[in-house]
Amino acid sequence: MDGQGPQGTLVQAANGELYGTTLGGGANNYGAVFRITSSGTLTTIYSFCSQSECADGETPNALVLATNGNLYGTTSGGGASDKCFSGGCGTVFELTPAGTLTTLYHFCAQSRACTDGEKPYAGLVQAANGDLYGTTFYGGANGGGTVFKITPGGTLTTLYSFCSQSECADGSGPYVGLVQAANGNFYGTTVVGGAYGPGTVFKITPSGTLTTLYSFCVQAGCPDGETPYAGLVQATDGNLYGTTSAGGADGSGTIFEITPNGTLTTLYNFCAQSGCTDGGTPDAGLVQATNGDLYGTTWSGGADNVGTVFNLSVGLAPFVKTLPTSGEVGAGVGILGSDLTGATSVTFNGPPATFTVVSRTLITATVPTGATTGKVEVTTPSDTLSTRNVNFQVLP
Numbered sequence: 001m002d003g004q005g006p007q008g009t010l011v012q013a014a015n016g017e018l019y020g021t022t023l024g025g026g027a028n029n030y031g032a033v034f035r036i037t038s039s040g041t042l043t044t045i046y047s048f049c050s051q052s053e054c055a056d057g058e059t060p061n062a063l064v065l066a067t068n069g070n071l072y073g074t075t076s077g078g079g080a081s082d083k084c085f086s087g088g089c090g091t092v093f094e095l096t097p098a099g100t101l102t103t104l105y106h107f108c109a110q111s112r113a114c115t116d117g118e119k120p121y122a123g124l125v126q127a128a129n130g131d132l133y134g135t136t137f138y139g140g141a142n143g144g145g146t147v148f149k150i151t152p153g154g155t156l157t158t159l160y161s162f163c164s165q166s167e168c169a170d171g172s173g174p175y176v177g178l179v180q181a182a183n184g185n186f187y188g189t190t191v192v193g194g195a196y197g198p199g200t201v202f203k204i205t206p207s208g209t210l211t212t213l214y215s216f217c218v219q220a221g222c223p224d225g226e227t228p229y230a231g232l233v234q235a236t237d238g239n240l241y242g243t244t245s246a247g248g249a250d251g252s253g254t255i256f257e258i259t260p261n262g263t264l265t266t267l268y269n270f271c272a273q274s275g276c277t278d279g280g281t282p283d284a285g286l287v288q289a290t291n292g293d294l295y296g297t298t299w300s301g302g303a304d305n306v307g308t309v310f311n312l313s314v315g316l317a318p319f320v321k322t323l324p325t326s327g328e329v330g331a332g333v334g335i336l337g338s339d340l341t342g343a344t345s346v347t348f349n350g351p352p353a354t355f356t357v358v359s360r361t362l363i364t365a366t367v368p369t370g371a372t373t374g375k376v377e378v379t380t381p382s383d384t385l386s387t388r389n390v391n392f393q394v395l396p
Contacts, residue, residue: 001025002044003032008062008123010036011071012323013097014331019045019071021060030058030078033071033095045099054078056103057091062123062177064132066152067326067395071095072104072132074120079106089118090136092150104154107136114139116158117146122177122231124150125186127206128393133159133186135174144172144193147186147204159208168193170212171200176231176285178204179240181260182389187213187240189228198226198247201240201258213262222247224266225254230285232258233294236319236388241267241294243282252280252301255294255312268312276301279308290361291338292316320378320385326393327367333392335363335378342381348392349374367394 003022010018018036026032026047033046048058057075064072073095078088080103089108095101108114117136124132132150140146144163150156163172171190178186186204194200194215201214216226225244232240240258248254252271258264271280279298286296294312302308323334335346335355340363346355348371355365363378373393377386 001027001047002042003034003047007031007060011063011065013065013071014069014324014327015097017097019063019065019097021063021073023059030054031060031075033060033063033073033099035097035099045097046095046101048075049078053080054088055080055106056101057093058088060093061121063095064124064126065324066126066132067130067393068152069097070152071097072124072126072152074123074134076119076121079103079108081106081108089114089139090120092120092124092132092134092154092156094152094154102154105150105156108139113143115141115161116156117148121175125178125180127180127186128184129206131206133178133180133206135177135188137173137175142168144168145174145190147174147178147188147208147210149206149208157208160204160210162190163193169195169215170210171202171215175229179232179234181234181240182238183260185260187232187234187260189231189242191227191229198222199228199244201228201232201242201262201264203260203262211262214258214264216244217247223249223269224264225256229283233286233288234389235288235294235314236292236316237314238389241286241288241314243284243286243296245281245283245299250276250280252276253282253298255282255286255296257314267314270298271301276305277303279310286312288316289338290319290321290336292318318383318385319388320376321387321390322376322392325390326395328395329367329369329371331367333365333367333376335365335376336361337363337378337385339382340378340380340385343378344381345377345379347377348372348394349376 004025030049058078140161172193226247280301
């Protein structure tokens with residue numbers, strides 16, 4: 001009843017509680033959304049397949065908290081379309097923090113060829129313009145998946161259909177979601193296709209102009225990696241970082257850096273140590289911690305060959321980040337950092353805020369009068385830390 005197989009990262013809502021999804025379980029055994037307090041009290045707030053023939057979707061992916069305070073997500077199966085094979089084509093949904101679900105879109109609604117896409121295996125990202133952007137693994141005009149935009153009210157636009165170029169030189173099968181970079185464009189990966197076959201990194205504008213930035217396996221043996229199952233993260237230096245699950249010098253995957261214009265550098269080749277004690281097959285993406293380092297996991301390798309957790313230092317400076325990343329004047333905001341002890345000042349794009357240092361890694365602050373969208377800065381005895389390339393959005 002409480003779900004099984006938790007999928008994706010947790011998101012924290014304005015009420016301070018955490019929300020997440022499970023692939024299975026729930027009242028109908030097709031996945032659920034749950035809420036959990038910081039002390040560990042869990043409540044299942046929605047069970048999918050609650051409607052006839054799973055018209056509300058099944059198997060939910062990760063959630064995103066939108067600026068209106070509601071949660072948005074996708075399901076990879078279910079939905080009301082009758083044009084799919086068994087299992088359904090998936091949906092986009094909106095969910096209030098209390099658990100009221102609205103299905104905004106049913107994929108494969110436009111034609112039996114699913115030109116609007118099918119099977120979104122990743123969650124959504126809310127862009128600076130307020131719309132939500134995502135990917136589908138299949139469907140589109142050429143069957144290779146899509147990038148789509150959907151308004152919070154449910155109007156969906158297919159921005160790009162993969163495999164539009166000969167032999168899918170533009171990529172096929174975007175398995176994960178997108179990241180919006182500081183320049184306003186979106187970046188993502190495909191697991192196959194490209195000039196050489198085993199995947200790409202792409203850039204797409206909010207209006208739908210796609211550029212293939214890099215095609216993996218440019219050399220024999222794929223020393224630059226292949227099959228990027230994971231998404232990208234933009235670090236505080238403005239560059240994007242990701243992993244490939246295969247290829248590299250030892251065939252067990254890589255960590256790479258790519259500039260917004262497409263220059264790729266392989267930073268690490270997994271299984272470089274005897275017995276693959278450093279891990280192999282990094283199927284998941286990276287996260288940048290507030291100390292500047294990148295962290296991730298591998299599916300295999302390690303001392304017992306059951307995977308690893310790793311960190312990679314690329315020399316990036318410490319920073320702070322806010323939870324949430326938007327709020328009205330007077331709202332409470334958490335600020336995370338790696339060493340905030342003794343902080344003397346917190347500003348929101350200029351105006352100073354009242355704040356409390358809760359611990360060396362957490363400050364609570366109130367969005368001050370006069371604050372505008374921009375950087376949050378924290379002054380400590382040793383440094384001035386900022387939110388770098390992520391602006392805090394002050395809501396009206």
